Amino acid sequence: MLLRASGERDGTAYNLSAVTDDAADAGVPHSDLIRGLTEAAVRHDAAALATLREAANAAMGEQQTVDTLAVAAAFNGITRVADATGIPLDANTQQTTASLRVETGIDGFDYGAKSARYDGVASAAGA
Amino acid sequence: MYDTSYPVRANLREAHEQAWQLIAQPGAFWSGAQRVQIVQEARAALRCSLCERRQEALSPNAVQGAHDTASALPAALVEVIHRLRSDPARMTRSVFDEALAAGLSAEQYVETVSVVCTSVVIDTFHIALGLEAPATLEPQAGAPTGQEPPKVVDGGAWVPLTAVDVQDGTFGLPRAPNISRSMGSVPSAVALFFLAFRPHYALRDIPLAISQAQAEFIASRVSALNECFY
Numbered sequence: 001m002l003l004r005a006s007g008e009r010d011g012t013a014y015n016l017s018a019v020t021d022d023a024a025d026a027g028v029p030h031s032d033l034i035r036g037l038t039e040a041a042v043r044h045d046a047a048a049l050a051t052l053r054e055a056a057n058a059a060m061g062e063q064q065t066v067d068t069l070a071v072a073a074a075f076n077g078i079t080r081v082a083d084a085t086g087i088p089l090d091a092n093t094q095q096t097t098a099s100l101r102v103e104t105g106i107d108g109f110d111y112g113a114k115s116a117r118y119d120g121v122a123s124a125a126g127a
Numbered sequence: 128m129y130d131t132s133y134p135v136r137a138n139l140r141e142a143h144e145q146a147w148q149l150i151a152q153p154g155a156f157w158s159g160a161q162r163v164q165i166v167q168e169a170r171a172a173l174r175c176s177l178c179e180r181r182q183e184a185l186s187p188n189a190v191q192g193a194h195d196t197a198s199a200l201p202a203a204l205v206e207v208i209h210r211l212r213s214d215p216a217r218m219t220r221s222v223f224d225e226a227l228a229a230g231l232s233a234e235q236y237v238e239t240v241s242v243v244c245t246s247v248v249i250d251t252f253h254i255a256l257g258l259e260a261p262a263t264l265e266p267q268a269g270a271p272t273g274q275e276p277p278k279v280v281d282g283g284a285w286v287p288l289t290a291v292d293v294q295d296g297t298f299g300l301p302r303a304p305n306i307s308r309s310m311g312s313v314p315s316a317v318a319l320f321f322l323a324f325r326p327h328y329a330l331r332d333i334p335l336a337i338s339q340a341q342a343e344f345i346a347s348r349v350s351a352l353n354e355c356f357y
Contacts, residue, residue, distance in 0.1 A: 012340065020351045028341045038348045041255040044173070049255055066133050067335040069255040071345040074327030077248035078306065079355035081320065083218040084211050084240045085309040086285035087357055109356035111285075115219040118186045 020104045030060050034068050041072040086111040128249075133256050139326035143249050146323040150242055151264035155274040155315050156235045157242070159266035164198035165239055166246040166263050168205055171197035172212035179213075187217050203229030204239060211243050216354035223285045233286055234274075234313050241316030245323045272315075279312050287312045306357060 015027045025031050033056045040048040056065040088094070088111075101107045128144050129135040150166060153159045172178050175195040181187040187210065194202075194209050207226050210218055226236050250260040282288035282305065289311025291303045310316040328346070333339050349355075 026344045028338065028344045030341070031344065034337075034341055034345060035348060037255075038345045039352065041251055042349055042352050044251070044254050046254065046257070050257060053257065061336070063134050063336040066135060066256070067337045068341070068345060070136075070139060070252060070327045070335070071337070071342045072349055073248050073252035073255055074324050075346045075349035076251045076353070077244040077320070078324055079350050079353040079357075080211055080215045080218075080244045080247060081240060081309055082306055082355050082357035083215040083353060084207075084223075084244075085237075086220060086223070087288070087305040087309045088283040089357060090304050104351075106351075106356065109216075109354040111220070111356055114217065114354070114356075115221065118188060118217050118219050119221045 020106070030056070030064075033059055037065070037068050038072040041069050042076050083111075086115075128261055129253070129256070129258065131256055131258055135256070136326060139252075142322055142326045143252075146245050146319060147249065147261060147264060149319050149322070150245065151266045153267060153269040153272050154238050154242070154319075155313055156232065156238045156271050158271055159269065161200065162238075162242050163263045163266045164200050165204075165208055165242045167197045168200055168208045169212040169243045169246050170250070170260065171195060172209040175209055175213065178209050182214055187214055188219075188221065201229070201231075203231055204235075207231070207236065207239055208243055211240065212247065216352075220285055237286055237310045237313045238316045241310055241313065241320045245320050248320075248323045248327070274313065274315065277311060277314050282308065284309060286310075289317075 012027065015024050022035075026035075028034065033052065036048070036052045037056055039045075040052055053065055053069075056068065060068075089097075107113075128147070129140050150162050151159050152162075154162055157165065172194070177190065177192040177194050180192070181190045184190045194205050196205055198205070200208075203226050207222060210222050223236060227233065231239075253260050278290040279287035280290045284305065286309065288305060289303065289308035291308065307317070307321070310320065328342060331339070333342050335342065337345075350357075
């Protein structure tokens with residue numbers, strides 16, 4: 001949803017499906033490298049990180065590489081704050097992103113739905 | 128921290144060092160020793176066989192057992208820490224409810240979330256740069272400090288949210304987004320997490336070498352990986 005807002009601000013139509021579709025190109029510079037660094041950082045994949053840092057240093061420079069990893073690290077933390085507290089969407093986001101959430105599959109991450117899905121599975125398994 | 132040739136920004140390094148020191152000090156609801164153990168337990172979750180088996184299961188709640196622990200923290204607290212560290216995508220309301228049923232207070236839960244998530248930011252950035260996660264500090268002695276009751280409301284989350292005027296009345300934008308209100312029942316927990324987070328990101332005019340759109344793409348990808356609805 002942040003990427004959508006960024007596109008609206010700079011007048012660029014980014015490919016929002018790239019958020020959840022590994023094969024899609026987001027349309028931002030160095031999209032593939034950024035995606036790889038982000039995923040390796042979240043998964044703590046040291047081997048992949050070493051290879052990707054080298055490639056990113058060559059393509060983007062060290063500061064962009066470091067800043068990419070800094071943003072990934074920050075969101076690896078803040079997404080857990082949201083996941084652990086079950087906060088609802090902000091009201092304006094709720095209103096303006098309905099189609100986007102369907103398009104990208106983000107609606108499947110709704111905390112109420114996840115609680116019903118996983119807690120429900122556990123109940124069924126224990127029955 | 129950050130003994131590396133990579134150009135780690137000075138404000139980020141300083142903020143992380145301050146946050147690391149804060150974790151080792153008594154919080155409002157956990158002692159310094161307990162907060163350091165919360166970090167150690169979060170790291171243990173990455174090597175925990177129960178957490179690994181749960182990640183492979185259709186539902187984490189379908190697999191029972193004991194965690195591989197690194198501390199003497201109460202089992203209910205260990206469960207929260209391990210779930211949040213190893214499988215955030217499948218954190219559910221039952222994790223929170225069961226923690227409270229086992230005797231944790233909502234405020235202890237929130238302070239735990241703050242400490243774990245702050246350590247996740249710091250550890251992830253270290254590991255991403257090819258560094259060892261930093262050693263935990265010697266905890267400062269002392270009991271939890273307690274706090275003045277903050278003004279909170281039921282905003283539809285599992286936990287109480289900071290009470291604010293929801294709309295600013297001019298553009299209809301939220302005065303404070305729910306993410307910044309989510310730990311509002313423990314203001315020191317909000318302060319700790321955002322001390323570490325703030326140098327990494329801004330909603331506009333991001334002060335980094337990457338563009339705002341690149342930063343939002345990264346944020347969105349992490350959100351998808353961690354199945355973050357917000």
